[in-house]
Structure formats: structure tokens, C-alpha cells
Amino acid sequence: MIEKVLKGSPKFYVWLVFLGSLIGLGAFTYLFQMKYGLSITGMSRDVSWGFYIAQFTYLVGVAASAVMLVLPAYFHHYKKFKKMIIFGEFMAIGAVLMCMLFIVADMGQPQRMLNVMLHPTPNSVMFYDMMVLMGYLVLNAVIGWTTLECERHQVEPPKWIKPLIYLSIFWAFSIHTVTAFLYSGLPGRHYFLTAIMAARFLSSAFCAGPSILLLLLFVVRKMTGFNPGKEAVQTLTKIITYAMGINVFFFLLEVFTAFYSGVPGHAHPIAYLFSGHGGHVDWITGFMWVGAILAILSLALLIPPSLRDNEKLLPWSLAILVTATWIDKGLGLIIGGFTPNPFEKYTVYTPTVPELLISLGIFATGLFVVSILWKIALDVKKEAGTF
Amino acid sequence: MYNTKYVLPGLLIFLALFTSPFWAGKVFGTASYERPKLALPAGEKECIEPVEYMRTEHMQILDTWRDQALREGKRTYVASNGKVWNISLQNTCMKCHTNKAEFCDKCHTSNSVTPYCWDCHVEPKGNR
Amino acid sequence: MKRSRRQFLKVASLSVLGLSTHLATGGIVNAAQQGEQYLPNEHGLKAGRWAMVIDTRAFETPADFEACVTACHKVHNVPHIPNHQDIKWLWTDKYEHVFPEQSNNHMSEALEKRDFLVLCNHCENPPCVRVCPTKATYKRPDGIVAMDYHRCIGCRFCMAGCPYGARSFNFSDPRKHLDMAEVNPEFPTRMIGVVEKCNFCVERLAQGLMPACVEAAEGKIVFGDLNDPESEVRKVLAENFTIRRKPAVGTQPGVYYII
Numbered sequence A: 001m002i003e004k005v006l007k008g009s010p011k012f013y014v015w016l017v018f019l020g021s022l023i024g025l026g027a028f029t030y031l032f033q034m035k036y037g038l039s040i041t042g043m044s045r046d047v048s049w050g051f052y053i054a055q056f057t058y059l060v061g062v063a064a065s066a067v068m069l070v071l072p073a074y075f076h077h078y079k080k081f082k083k084m085i086i087f088g089e090f091m092a093i094g095a096v097l098m099c100m101l102f103i104v105a106d107m108g109q110p111q112r113m114l115n116v117m118l119h120p121t122p123n124s125v126m127f128y129d130m131m132v133l134m135g136y137l138v139l140n141a142v143i144g145w146t147t148l149e150c151e152r153h154q155v156e157p158p159k160w161i162k163p164l165i166y167l168s169i170f171w172a173f174s175i176h177t178v179t180a181f182l183y184s185g186l187p188g189r190h191y192f193l194t195a196i197m198a199a200r201f202l203s204s205a206f207c208a209g210p211s212i213l214l215l216l217l218f219v220v221r222k223m224t225g226f227n228p229g230k231e232a233v234q235t236l237t238k239i240i241t242y243a244m245g246i247n248v249f250f251f252l253l254e255v256f257t258a259f260y261s262g263v264p265g266h267a268h269p270i271a272y273l274f275s276g277h278g279g280h281v282d283w284i285t286g287f288m289w290v291g292a293i294l295a296i297l298s299l300a301l302l303i304p305p306s307l308r309d310n311e312k313l314l315p316w317s318l319a320i321l322v323t324a325t326w327i328d329k330g331l332g333l334i335i336g337g338f339t340p341n342p343f344e345k346y347t348v349y350t351p352t353v354p355e356l357l358i359s360l361g362i363f364a365t366g367l368f369v370v371s372i373l374w375k376i377a378l379d380v381k382k383e384a385g386t387f
Numbered sequence B: 001m002y003n004t005k006y007v008l009p010g011l012l013i014f015l016a017l018f019t020s021p022f023w024a025g026k027v028f029g030t031a032s033y034e035r036p037k038l039a040l041p042a043g044e045k046e047c048i049e050p051v052e053y054m055r056t057e058h059m060q061i062l063d064t065w066r067d068q069a070l071r072e073g074k075r076t077y078v079a080s081n082g083k084v085w086n087i088s089l090q091n092t093c094m095k096c097h098t099n100k101a102e103f104c105d106k107c108h109t110s111n112s113v114t115p116y117c118w119d120c121h122v123e124p125k126g127n128r
Numbered sequence C: 001m002k003r004s005r006r007q008f009l010k011v012a013s014l015s016v017l018g019l020s021t022h023l024a025t026g027g028i029v030n031a032a033q034q035g036e037q038y039l040p041n042e043h044g045l046k047a048g049r050w051a052m053v054i055d056t057r058a059f060e061t062p063a064d065f066e067a068c069v070t071a072c073h074k075v076h077n078v079p080h081i082p083n084h085q086d087i088k089w090l091w092t093d094k095y096e097h098v099f100p101e102q103s104n105n106h107m108s109e110a111l112e113k114r115d116f117l118v119l120c121n122h123c124e125n126p127p128c129v130r131v132c133p134t135k136a137t138y139k140r141p142d143g144i145v146a147m148d149y150h151r152c153i154g155c156r157f158c159m160a161g162c163p164y165g166a167r168s169f170n171f172s173d174p175r176k177h178l179d180m181a182e183v184n185p186e187f188p189t190r191m192i193g194v195v196e197k198c199n200f201c202v203e204r205l206a207q208g209l210m211p212a213c214v215e216a217a218e219g220k221i222v223f224g225d226l227n228d229p230e231s232e233v234r235k236v237l238a239e240n241f242t243i244r245r246k247p248a249v250g251t252q253p254g255v256y257y258i259i
Helices: A002-006 A010-040 A051-064 A069-076 A081-082 A085-106 A125-152 A161-184 A198-225 A230-260 A264-275 A283-302 A315-339 A354-384 B004-028 B049-070 B089-096 B105-111 C002-028 C062-074 C110-113 C127-131 C157-161 C212-217 C232-237
Strands: B076-078 B083-087 C037-039 C050-055 C092-093 C115-118 C137-139 C145-147 C221-224 C255-258
Touching: A002 A230, A051 A085, A051 A125, A051 A161, A051 A198, A051 A315, A051 A354, A069 A085, A069 A161, A069 A198, A081 A085, A085 A125, A085 A198, A085 A354, A125 A161, A125 A354, A125 C110, A161 A198, A161 B083, A198 A230, A198 A315, A198 A354, A230 A283, A230 A315, A264 A283, A264 A315, A283 A315, A283 C002, A354 B105, B083 B089, B083 C037, B089 C232, C002 C092, C050 C232, C062 C092, C062 C115, C127 C137, C127 C157, C212 C221, C221 C232, C232 C255
Parallel strands: C050 C255
Antiparallel strands: B076 B083, B076 C037, C050 C221, C092 C115, C137 C145
16 A cells, blocks of 8 residues: 555655655754753753653653544444544554654653663553553554555454454553653652643553644645544544543642642642742743643633634634643643752753754654655545545 | 576576675686784783684683673682683783783774674773 | 476575575684683672762862762763763753752742752662663663673664663764863763763772762762662761752663662
């Protein structure tokens, strides 16, 4: 089916070349990072994780979100999702690839990355994270490719795919829970040390991921006329709305525990994120408020059915939701965890241009892979008559 | 086989190119590897183990030394001839082999090997 | 014809795979068979659980602290980097920052002005060791939390895990900030991209010497075996009121402070 990539409209190849140039730019900047190390980033001794890990965290959620289609479609036989599902699985592949690239970009000695496998350490959550990410990539690749191939030849998928699909449902929850465990098991970081971290991660993933999927599908609809189906979109939007509601609720739970208990360790990070410190605000303060306002706004635009089902408004509501979740789960999470530092001192973290360029290159890589895979899926559907 | 007249010569050319590192130097008289002349230490006449063994195994020995000293806390090495040494690249090996450029680097450079030991381990003063 | 070509390819690739595996493993078996031995240093100091007691009352002038910090940083070639991507093994800070969970808004003036030495606590239950994905940081049987710079991949999970902010990362090549003519030739530097921290002077202990800061402190810091009831550390702990940093996180630090 790969040959489907070789026949496309000129616009498609221009798009790929554009992405390729961004990838090249990111790769070129990475050469500087290889030479000068992570000193070219904005990270510091105090804020030792930054933009790269923030993107990794967000994208693991996006990858896991394929389960929001798989679970209803295969477990509950909700047939309306079956048309969209391949796009979700392929998007998960792109997201996991980006996660891995962000991890590599963040490493001080990336040429030693195989040490994680050569010296397995079962007590380390990162060891499991590596394994579940690889497993999820393989699962989605196998399931997606096989089901697409069967759709092309108009046969039923083989029997062994069913247990793999059920495994992928369980696995999707696990990749994001394991990623949450990276944070929620750290005794010195009060913003992270909360049992609800995994639940927050999952709820955030299950609204952000499907939103990104729908936004990309809307773009595809404009370009190719592929229609995921009105009812499918509306059902998925309902799921997104519930997930976002739960996500915001969970965040408010954190705010309550921090401020009603008055325990400084819990309160200081949130206070810093939303009001700075020592009477002085940093860029992150404005950023977080924008995120908070957009989060409420997205709910206001998604909860009322008339607004949610408004096809003209929906892309905007979803874009607002994605921005809000990206702010909260990306930089908001990382900066909040590392500020103030264990000495209750504040070091400001600001991503640098090289950091952003490398990240842009990685995002372009993910989009490149997703573009190629979605092109294949669309052409196969056209050929099989299931477009 | 289809297209035999293309495939067979193609295969032969490929095989020739693939094995060229083994025969090209001799045939064209270009490359000839001469073992570099190393500057031997002035003091000690014997290394921790015999020369041939050191030549082939020093990489492995250094790895084992690293793990034994750092990870296992065993910093004493009893050689096969019973002599006792302190396990340390900087303080044992380089105490005798003080001229890194004329000893270590000679073979490494001509064999295009770049060990990263020296990113951390401090070279003896004579060489900087 | 089709089937036998397919079979040929199957057999051929399996044999190549088998052959290369055989060759690869054959190379690995070529290890040392010479009868050498690896032993711990006879004259090295040994302990069940190394620990340190810092008498904060005895440190009076900035020079007292300088002596310890300089001794440590000189012996271990710790670079001085004047920005937020700095590296420190041993440094000082004030009470409210070293013991933020034991804050007191009416401290004596003396205590408010006092500096406290801060370093890796070599915890009994170290979160950094728990999270390291490659065992590049690991706990030795004698209680010291050690770093293997050869294995570290620079993921900085240990830095996130340490509740004491004791670890530093080499954001750049440390040699850029070191005068290579002045470094201690008996100890390596580190390389770019690895995490480092105080190592309780394992290399000095192996030579029968006390840690550099302990030596420079001339009695203000006591270092010894916590498991030995006759050791000086146990005596000092029995006779003085001591606190440790952030006891609530359950790490059981090995550095005690006499207030």
C-alpha cells in the first residue's frame, strides 16, 4: 500500500517538501545541540526539564487518545466510528514517534540511549515508559496496517487482530499512566506528587487527542472531500466535552487541596504559575491565565448542544481546547513542578529559539509521517469504495 | 534467470567492490599498513600483562577495570604474574604511558579509532 | 520454480543469520583467561553505612566554608560556571532554604545569619537511584550513592527525583570552564551531557583518606560509619541535637546537622 504515496496531487508534495524543510531546519539546529549540548536550551540546574519533555508529555496523551475511538468501535460495536478509526491509529503512530524524538532530543548523551535496554532497571518508571511506548508503536502499526490492508481487499480482518486490539485498548491507558508515574512518584516535587496526576493526564489526553484528530480530519475533508460522518463527529465531540469537563474539574480539585489546606509545598507552585512570586510575574503567568480562560471558554462552546453541533463553530472550539490543554499539560506542568526549587527559590525558565526550532522540526516529522500514512489510508478507502 | 547478461556481471562487479578493502591495496600498491612506532615508557619495562595480551585486550581490560573499580569498589588488580596494581587509568596506566600523543594516539589515529576516555580522564601534563 | 526460489531465499537468510550470530557470540567469549583478580584496596576505609555530621555552630567565618568548598571542588575538578546552568557538589545556603519544612519565623539572629553546607545526602532510600533507568546512579553496599558517568544517558530523571536539589547537569563541556593546566591530574573531569554530584570522596576513602571537605573542616565535620556503635559519628549524634533535611519524604539522608 506504500505505493499510494507515489501518486498524489502537486499540493500534497508541496506540503511534504514544506514539512521536509522544517525537518531540515530542526535537524540543522540539532547539530548545534550535539556540539554545544543542552546549554543552548533555556533549561537550568533548577528547571532541568523543559520544552522537550513538556511536548513529550502532551504527545503521549495524544497517542493514547486513539483508544477513544477504538474502545467504542471494537468493544461496544459502535459502527459509526469504524470509518475514522484508521486515522486515529495512524495519528497515534505519528504521536509516539514524536514522543521518542523529543526524548532523544532531551538526552544529554543520546548515543547511549541503548543503555536503557542493555541495563534493564525494573524499578525505574522510565524503563517501563520506553517499553510501553515501543509496544504501542508496534501495536498501532500492526493493527492499523492489517485492518487497512483487509479493507483494501474487502475481507474480514484476521482473527488474531481481535486480541491485539483489546491489548491496545489496555495499552493506551497504560502508556499514559506510566508517563504520569514519571511525575507522580517524585517525592521532592509537590506539584507532581499527587495521586490524581494519572487521572488528570488521561482526561486531558482524551479531550486533546480526539480534538486534534477532528481538526486534522476537517482539514482533510476540505482537501479531499473525505467525510468522517456527521454522527461520528458529534459522538466524538460529546466524548471530548465530557473529558474536558473532567479535566478542568480535576485541576480545580488540585487548586482546592492546595489552597484550602494551606500547605505551602502544595500551594507555592500553583501560586507561582498564576501570580508569579515576590510581587513579580514572569511570562508563564500570562500564559497560564490565557490557558485557564481558554479552557473555560472551550467548555462554554462545547457544553451547549446547539453550539457543539454547530459545524462552523466546532473547529474553533476544538482549537481553543487544544491550546488550553497544551498550555496546562505542556509548560504549565513542567514549570510548576520545578518551580520553586527544593530550596524554595525561583529560577525562571524560558525556552530558547534553538529549543523551539528543534521542537518544530520534530513536530514537522510527526506531521510528515501522519501525512504519508493518512494519504495511504485515504487512497485505499477510495480504491475499496469505503471513502 | 531473466536478464542473465546483466545480472551476472552486475553481481560480479558488486562482489568485487564489496571485497575491495581486502585486495585493492595490494593490487594497486596504494595502502600499506605499517604498525606505528610507539614511544615506550622510560621506567617500567613490563605492563600489567604481556605485550601481546595488552595489544589485543586493553579495551576489554579497561572496561573491566572501570566496572570493577567504580561499580564494585574493587580498586586493586592482581595481575596474572602476581604483581599488584592500583586500578586507575590516570594514576596507573598513564603514570608510565605519559606520552599520549606518541603512544595511545599513534595506533588509534592510524586505525581511525576515537575512544572518548579523554573527554573526562585527564591526560598527563606532558601532552597538553 | 517459484516455490523453490522462495525456499532458497528462506534457507539462505536463515543460514546467514545463524552464521552471523555464531560469529558475533564467538567474539564475545574471547575474554580474559589469565587468572587475574580484582580486590578492594587493603588500605581503603570500609564501613557499613557512611554518614556525615556537620557542626554548623563551629563554622564561623566565610573562610571556614571556603576551605571546604574549595577543597572539594579542586580535588574533583568541579568547574565554576557563572550562570543558571552551574555545577556544584558542595555549597552553602541559609536556614530557610536548607530546611524549608522546618521554618521558624522568629529564629535567633545568629541562626538567621548562619550558613549551612549543602551537598548530596547519600540517602538510605534514594529516589534518584529508584528512578535512574540505566543504574548509572546506584547505591553501594557501604551506603554511598555513586555515579557512573560512563553509563549516564543524561535524561535528568534523577535530578527531578532528588528532593534536595543536590545534582548538577553538564549543560556544556565542563572543560570550557576549567583551566586544564590547574586541574587535579589524579581525578577525571566529567563530560558534556551527564549528571554529577558529591560522591563522598569514594576515591579518597579507597586510599584510606577522609573526604576532602572533612579534612579541610579540621574537626567541624565528622565522618564515619553509622553502623559502628563505637564510631565518632555515633558519639556525636548521641551527644547533640541534630536534624536532617526534609525528613518527611522518607529518604533517610546520611548527612546530619548540629544546630
